[in-house]
Amino acid sequence: MDETATTVTTLDGLGRLLRELRRRQARHHGGSPATYRDLAAATGWSHGVVGAYLSGQVLPPTDRFDVLIRLLGATPAEQGRLATARDRVEEGRRAVLAPPPGPRQLPSALPAFAGRAETLAGLDRWLGHAGHGVVAISGTAGVGKTTLAIHWAHRLTDRFPDGQLHLNLRGFDPTAAPVPPADAVREVLGALGAEPARIPAGLDAQAALYRSLLAGRRMLVVLDNAATAEQVRPLLPGGPGSLVLVTSRAQLTGLVVADGAHPVPLDLLPADEARWLLTARVGADRITTEPRASARIIAACARLPLALAVVGARLAVQPALTLAALADELEQDRLTTLDTGDPAVDVRSVLSWSYLRLSPDAARIFRLCALHPGPEIGLAALASLAGQPPAETRRLVTELVRVSLADEPGPGRYVLHDLLRAYAGELAAATDTQAERARLRDHYLHTAAAAAMRLHPARRPIPLPPPAAGVVLADVSDATAWFRAEGRVLVTAVRDSADTGDDRYAWQLAWTLADFLDREGRWQEWFDTQSTAAAAAERLGDESWQLFAHRSAAGATIRLRRFGLGRELLERSAQLAAGTGDRVAQAQAENTLAWLLELEGDPAAAIPHAQRAAELFAAAGEHRFAARAVSGTGWYAALTGDFHRALAICTRALTQQRELGDSAGLAGTLDSLGYICDNLGQHPAAISWYGEAVSTYQQDSDRGGEAATRARLATTLAKAGDASGARTERELALAIFDELDPESAAALRREMADGSS
Incomplete structure (x- = not known):
């Protein structure tokens, strides 16, 4: 043993020494030699790696070699000689295996690379701090993952002088299955100069040899188009010094968690970078000549780099083709216009590679997403489309997110970019979707109705048929948040339903939107949806809905200060209410007319209409609305300067509203009391009333009411000598008015400039 240890120079010889140690240990203990599995269990290594060490296929790292020979019973003196023998073998192997120059396998970089400046700057910062490691670049098909990786890799070649490896793992490929990890490792071993005869058979042993060959080197490894973290993991270096760039449509979360990879999710290009990319492809002259058409092209391409490259190439090879003509083609049929005839760069084909990797149930969810009017779909809406429980739907849509066929911009909110939606729409067109569409419509109508009642509990609910089986209603505990997320879809659905002859649905959905659109200051949309609803109700012959x-x-026109049209609409509503004998509707018309007269500058004329509204509401048993109308009477009295009468009326209304728990009405009355006390010189009381009004408006998500009260509170604070508080309240009011009501914002700014408060 000692003589052999001093003369061994090869990996085979070292393996024979280890096997002899194992046999000697067995003889000393009077049993069979320890198996590879026994040694693997004792060390925590895989039995394949143990076998590779003992068979002389892989050189154990120094620390593992020391553990192994102690485990096999080597004496302290033998351990020193065996360690020297191991180092001698390693020195010999370095001389044999080290390739003269390292491999230089990077593909050429794209000459017209444009954009991704922020991403590249972030990668540079990360590398400057880390120096080496693993980067996982993920994103949807055609988003430019490979282009970015190769572009950045070429900038880094000087930092990794020992060579660059590039391997296409074919994770998403139409012509071949993903490259098996063993095949991938053998390929890079060959690139690193390992002789085929010396490459061990097992994957663990191959990966160990790969790590040995990279040890001490500074190499750049690009693993393109990976399918899974498991496919990539055997190709990661075992020590510091090298950089690995992985690209994948999958998110490779496991690589981030278990291997410390730095995640770089790529999104669609920002609008300015999309323009730069198109400009780099077709030239600045054509873009500046047809700026509107270029913007249409960028929008139709969803800012997807591959799509922009395709249209850029087409414009380059067809110089007579105008951007406007190409934009027309794209808007008529995006995917057909982007068909290049080459599957590698045809947008429809490239998207299909991800779709074909989905499970059948997840593929159905992808197709169903096209039935939603967009741009985002919530989990409950998607579950309704699928007719499945939310938990199962979440599991399936997560599969889409993992392979970048959908994004999740917020919890339980999902989005497909326009080209993905177009592709999903083509797939969905081949199936009957009537039941799915019906469930989606029921989801939105019933959820919106529940949210509307949450915003305004005093409203009279409208009768609705029960939802279809499989419909899932969303959580509307925060009704305003739900409406904000879905408002665009709902407004579009009102118009589309009326256009397709579904007048009943159009009216019902418009009814749910009224209070939300008012509170959000979306008054033109409020008017448009209610006008659509009125026309739909007229076609249906339903006077109560009309x-x-x-x-x-009319309420929307009053907000928009189109008082003449508002009066016409109110007269029409009052006539219909009188004809049907609906006291509540008559009262509401009177109340709205009083509000119109106030804004026209005639609060005295408003008082009898508010009083009449209060009487009609009370007679109909609508006590919340009656108290609000009483409060309105007090407000109009205050505007006429009759503050003591106004104080008595509003105090009485306040007591009723507190008893009834009507927070929306209460906020207005509190604001009125603040105004009245301010004008009576009772500034501390006014400040207190205003403060409670602001809190109540905030609880009800009534931002317009909050802003108006803050503006009045600022005036009172200034009178009370609190200039700082007044300035703060004005700034808060302006921030809301700028968003909701620019005319009120301008008036407040004029007031501040005049120093009138």
């Missing part, structure tokens, strides 16, 4: 829609549209 009168609500006309009155609601």
Whole structure:
């Protein structure tokens, strides 16, 4: 043993020494030699790696070699000689295996690379701090993952002088299955100069040899188009010095968690970078000549780099083709216009590679996403489309997110970019989707109705048929947040339903939107949806629905300060209410007319209409609305300067509203009391009333009411000598008015400039 240890120079010889140690240990203990599995269990290594060490296929690292010979019973003296023998073998192997120059396998970089400046700067910062490691670049098909990786890799070649490896793992490929990890490792071993005869058979042993060959080197490894973290993991270096760039449509979360990879998710290009990319492809002259058409092209391409490259190439090879003509083609049929005839760069084909990797149930979810009017779909809406429980739907849509066929911009919110939606739409067109569409419509109508009642509990609910089986309603505990997320879809659905002849649905959905659109300051949309609803109700011959829609549209025109049209609509609503004998509708028309007269500058004329509204509401048993109308009477009295009468009326209304728990009405009354006390010189009381009003408006998500009260509170604070508090309240009011009501914002700014408060 000692003599052999001093003369061994090869990996085979070292392996024979280890096997002899194992046999000697067995003889000393009077049993069979320890198996590879026994040694693997004792060390925590895989039995394949143990076998490779003992068979002389892989050189154990120094620390492992020391553990192994102690485990096999080597004496302290033998351990020193065996360690020297191991170092001698390693020195010999370095001389044999080290390739003269390292491999230089990077593909050429794209000459017209444009954009991704922020991403590249972030990668540079990360590398400057880390120096080496693993980067996982993920994103949807055609987003430019490979282009970015190769571009950045070429900038880094000087930092990794020992060579660059590039391997296409074919994770998403239409012509071949993903490259098996063993095949991938053998390929890079060959690139690193390992002789085929010396490459061990097992994957663990191959990966160990790969790590040995990279040890001490500074190499750049690009692993393109990976399918899974498991496919990549055997190709990661075992020590510091090298950089690995992985690209994948999958998120490779496991690589981030278990291997410390730095995640770089790529999104669609920002609008300015999309323009740069198109400009780099077709030239600045054509872009500046047709700026609107270029913007249409960028929008139709969804800012997807591959799509922009395709249209850029087409414009380059067809110089007579105008950007406007190409934009027309794209808007008529995006995917067909982007068909190049080459599957490698045809957008439809490239998207299909991800779709074909989905499970059948997840593929159905992808197709169903095209039925949603967009741009985002919530989990409950998607579950309704699928007719499945939310938990199962979440599991399936997560599969889409993992392979970048969908994004999740917020919890439970999902989005497909326009080209993905177009592709999903082509797939969905081949199936019958009537039941799915019906469930989606029921989801939105019933959820919106529940949210509307949450915003305004005092409203009279409208009768609705029960939702279809499989419909899932969203959580509307925060009704304002739900409406904000879905408002665009709902407004579009009102118009589309009316256009397709579904007048009943159009009116019902418009009814749910009225209070939300008012509170959000989306008054033109409020008017448009209610006008659509009024026309739908007229076609249906339903006078009760007509009168609500006309009155609601009148409210929008009053907000928009189109008082003449508002008066016409209110007169129409009042006539319908009188004809039907609906006291509540008559009262609402009177109340709205009082509000119109106030804004026209005639609060005295408003008082009898508010009083009449209060009487009609009380007679109909609508006590919340009656108290609000009483409060309105007090407000109009205050505007006429009759503050003591106004104080008595509003105090009485306040007591009723507190008893009834009507927070929306209460906020207005509190604001009125603040105004009244301010004008009576009772500034501390006014400040207190205003403060409670602001809190109540905030609880009800009534931002317009909050802003108006803050503006009045600022005036009172200034009178009370609190200039700082007044300035703060004005700034808060302006921030809301700028968003909701620019005319009120301008008036407040004029007031501040005049120093009138």
